[in-house]
Amino acid sequence: MDATVYRRFAQWSRDRVWARLHRVILDELGARGELDWSRCAIDSVSVRAAKGGH
Secondary structure, eight states, X not given: OOHHHHHHHHHHHHXXXXXXXXXXXXXXXXXXXXXXTTSOOOOGGGSOOGGGOO
């Protein structure tokens, strides 16, 4: 992989660019009424455990 590509990808990942972009897209689709939340799932790996649960 080109060093510049890797460096930018790594920096954008650290800066949470992908998370912010994902949120912008979801907000835009939601504003248009183009999201169907009747079929969604939450991955428990990405949900923080309250009080450091096991």
